[in-house]
Amino acid sequence: MSQGRYVVIMAGGKGERFWPQSRLRKPKHLLPIVGETPMLTQTVERLEDLVPPENVLVITNAEQREAVLEGCPMLPAENVIAEPVGRDTAAAVGLATVLVADRDPEATFAMLPADHVIKDSKGFQSVLSAAFAAAGQEDALVTVGIQAAYPATGYGYIHRGDVAGEAEGRKVYTVKAFREKPDQETATRYVESGEYYWNAGMFAWRVPVISREFEQHTPGLWEALGAITDGLKQDQPLDKLLAEHYPNLEKISIDYAVMEKASTVRVLESDFDWDDVGEWPAVERHYDKDEAGNVTRGRIVIQDGSGNIVVNDGKHTTALIGVEDLIVVQTPDATLVCPKDRAQEIKALVRKLGEDPEFSHLL
Amino acid sequence: MSQGRYVVIMAGGKGERFWPQSRLRKPKHLLPIVGETPMLTQTVERLEDLVPPENVLVITNAEQREAVLEGCPMLPAENVIAEPVGRDTAAAVGLATVLVADRDPEATFAMLPADHVIKDSKGFQSVLSAAFAAAGQEDALVTVGIQAAYPATGYGYIHRGDVAGEAEGRKVYTVKAFREKPDQETATRYVESGEYYWNAGMFAWRVPVISREFEQHTPGLWEALGAITDGLKQDQPLDKLLAEHYPNLEKISIDYAVMEKASTVRVLESDFDWDDVGEWPAVERHYDKDEAGNVTRGRIVIQDGSGNIVVNDGKHTTALIGVEDLIVVQTPDATLVCPKDRAQEIKALVRKLGEDPEFSHLL
Numbered sequence: 001m002s003q004g005r006y007v008v009i010m011a012g013g014k015g016e017r018f019w020p021q022s023r024l025r026k027p028k029h030l031l032p033i034v035g036e037t038p039m040l041t042q043t044v045e046r047l048e049d050l051v052p053p054e055n056v057l058v059i060t061n062a063e064q065r066e067a068v069l070e071g072c073p074m075l076p077a078e079n080v081i082a083e084p085v086g087r088d089t090a091a092a093v094g095l096a097t098v099l100v101a102d103r104d105p106e107a108t109f110a111m112l113p114a115d116h117v118i119k120d121s122k123g124f125q126s127v128l129s130a131a132f133a134a135a136g137q138e139d140a141l142v143t144v145g146i147q148a149a150y151p152a153t154g155y156g157y158i159h160r161g162d163v164a165g166e167a168e169g170r171k172v173y174t175v176k177a178f179r180e181k182p183d184q185e186t187a188t189r190y191v192e193s194g195e196y197y198w199n200a201g202m203f204a205w206r207v208p209v210i211s212r213e214f215e216q217h218t219p220g221l222w223e224a225l226g227a228i229t230d231g232l233k234q235d236q237p238l239d240k241l242l243a244e245h246y247p248n249l250e251k252i253s254i255d256y257a258v259m260e261k262a263s264t265v266r267v268l269e270s271d272f273d274w275d276d277v278g279e280w281p282a283v284e285r286h287y288d289k290d291e292a293g294n295v296t297r298g299r300i301v302i303q304d305g306s307g308n309i310v311v312n313d314g315k316h317t318t319a320l321i322g323v324e325d326l327i328v329v330q331t332p333d334a335t336l337v338c339p340k341d342r343a344q345e346i347k348a349l350v351r352k353l354g355e356d357p358e359f360s361h362l363l
Numbered sequence: 364m365s366q367g368r369y370v371v372i373m374a375g376g377k378g379e380r381f382w383p384q385s386r387l388r389k390p391k392h393l394l395p396i397v398g399e400t401p402m403l404t405q406t407v408e409r410l411e412d413l414v415p416p417e418n419v420l421v422i423t424n425a426e427q428r429e430a431v432l433e434g435c436p437m438l439p440a441e442n443v444i445a446e447p448v449g450r451d452t453a454a455a456v457g458l459a460t461v462l463v464a465d466r467d468p469e470a471t472f473a474m475l476p477a478d479h480v481i482k483d484s485k486g487f488q489s490v491l492s493a494a495f496a497a498a499g500q501e502d503a504l505v506t507v508g509i510q511a512a513y514p515a516t517g518y519g520y521i522h523r524g525d526v527a528g529e530a531e532g533r534k535v536y537t538v539k540a541f542r543e544k545p546d547q548e549t550a551t552r553y554v555e556s557g558e559y560y561w562n563a564g565m566f567a568w569r570v571p572v573i574s575r576e577f578e579q580h581t582p583g584l585w586e587a588l589g590a591i592t593d594g595l596k597q598d599q600p601l602d603k604l605l606a607e608h609y610p611n612l613e614k615i616s617i618d619y620a621v622m623e624k625a626s627t628v629r630v631l632e633s634d635f636d637w638d639d640v641g642e643w644p645a646v647e648r649h650y651d652k653d654e655a656g657n658v659t660r661g662r663i664v665i666q667d668g669s670g671n672i673v674v675n676d677g678k679h680t681t682a683l684i685g686v687e688d689l690i691v692v693q694t695p696d697a698t699l700v701c702p703k704d705r706a707q708e709i710k711a712l713v714r715k716l717g718e719d720p721e722f723s724h725l726l
Binding site: 020299301303304312315316317318319320321322323326328330332333334335336337338339342345346348349352353358359362 | 383662666667682683696699701709711712725
């Protein structure tokens with residue numbers, strides 16, 4: 001393990017897409033959507049022997065903090081920080097920078113999403129180690145480029161440029177552009193060109209470098225964050241500082257605020273498996289199917305049905321007769337039935353529930 | 364109210380067709396499948412002011428007796444009799460005959476199913492009163508003929524013959540034949556002919572008449588039942604007598620054992636509404652639909668779905684997105700999802716569950 005290396009995990013989310021299992025207080029990263037432990041727990045465990053637990057921070061929110069602590073007993077409690085309000089990703093990365101800087105102003109740190117599936121932990125660690133190294137080589141903002149396994153329309157892409165160097169045996173490229181989720185045709189073109197990576201939202205950089213970029217490209221946000229830095233130096237409690245200053249921060253994404261404007265952005269090639277498992281149908285990719293193509297988790301009986309995803313708590317029984325390609329998810333207080341190809345409509349349902357006092361307890 | 368008139372309600376069933384709401388210990392007659400109280404309770408209440416509660420008997424089984432007592436607080440507990448084992452309908456009618464005879468050997472009694480929907484209670488009472496009268500006129504076995512509202516393939520039919528008389532202003536016909544559930548073409552022919560009634564399994568007869576028919580057409584069964592009659596005369600407890608003698612009774616249906624062989628069988632015309640509500644899709648006929656044709660009972664949210672039947676306990680929330688013509692029934696320990704046009708397969712599912720120790724608690 002190298003000293004001076006930190007990881008900050010972003011663990012928020014509204015718990016809409018995996019409803020009714022996911023809730024506002026229990027979004028995907030707090031659920032074992034794939035595997036037996038919460039996705040966040042798996043993310044923290046994936047760092048074992050690479051970054052010491054005291055150097056792993058989680059930024060979450062007030063509603064989820066208790067459950068995050070419960071899911072991450074290996075982390076010091078003070079490493080789990082709750083945003084008092086959501087202020088988009090630039091503020092969260094800025095806060096991460098402030099918090100890491102307070103511990104080690106010369107540190108290199110990585111930002112990681114909390115709820116993605118990566119089975120090849122060794123491959124992941126090897127890439128993350130290289131990302132730390134690359135971040136030190138030319139004061140770059142380093143992103144991890146995921147090998148695009150198929151022309152996905154649900155992911156953003158990174159268009160790489162020329163080879164800029166090498167880190168621990170892996171190629172580092174310049175970045176031509178970050179691309180939003182493409183349509184199918186564009187996605188196919190991306191993948192065929194061999195010049196595009198999936199953007200997994202994984203970054204690595206040195207504290208002085210990302211600080212300078214913030215200062216240069218979003219001086220207002222950086223100055224506001226400075227109040228938190230100053231307060232920490234005076235040993236004021238973080239909760240109080242966040243409550244006072246965080247709500248004033250500008251709401252803007254890190255991509256727009258910094259990444260697209262920074263001078264030295266690099267993408268590191270990688271080779272581990274990766275899946276953000278963005279909605280129920282993605283779960284299929286990670287479980288064995290029965291002979292009729294059903295994926296089941298819990299106590300399920302299917303009589304002449306095929307292609308279904310059926311999930312319950314293992315105490316309740318869910319029985320299906322003669323249905324195809326449905327998502328059926330049972331929880332103690334709510335059940336969802338929805339065709340797989342309409343999973344993107346779950347979000348709208350949850351929002352509708354939230355507007356109705358009779359159902360708002362289900363958020 | 365006329366003295367000497369009894370009603371015996373047959374309240375058994377395996378609770379398969381309305382699973383997961385119906386169970387072995389709680390079949391349809393113990394559930395408010397249509398209405399707010401159990402179907403049996405409605406059946407008993409429908410007799411109010413026509414037959415006094417002390418003259419209303421219920422034949423059920425050991426598993427269901429407690430719940431029957433609970434659902435029928437208006438009945439004396441000794442009027443709720445549990446068959447120790449099921450021995451088909453001839454044995455049950457024979458037992459009814461023995462029990463009524465023990466109270467009044469000259470009584471007229473009706474046999475009624477426990478779990479049918481009849482909304483026109485007044486019309487029903489008028490017909491039942493006429494059936495009692497008809498049973499006394501020519502020592503007949505009287506069945507009630509239901510006006511066939513459409514060419515149903517799920518019901519048996521009664522083919523009427525000539526007018527044999529009149530009872531309380533209603534025509535009484537001879538019976539040409541009892542017909543099993545027909546195919547669609549045959550059902551259409553039946554209904555178009557105007558000579559066929561639906562067979563609701565409602566009978567009325569005098570104790571001496573049905574006794575004589577039993578003696579003549581199934582002497583073995585009748586002799587075996589005689590042991591119970593004798594025991595009752597000696598004031599032996601009914602439970603003990605049933606435990607000793609009932610399992611020995613021949614298993615045969617009342618239609619086959621008596622009705623098809625008896626000399627004087629009559630069918631009384633009727634005009635009340637009637638529905639045996641034999642499976643989940645039948646529930647639709649009794650509830651208002653929303654604009655998309657969904658029938659819901661409980662706490663249900665449907666986003667862009669149509670023609671569904673969705674039922675839960677009102678505490679749980681069942682949410683549907685974009686599905687059509689499904690039955691979705693939620694109970695505290697089991698949920699069913701099944702297309703409406705495959706409801707007849709629920710029975711097979713329940714039997715399969717019964718064979719698996721992991722699921723047999725759900726029967």
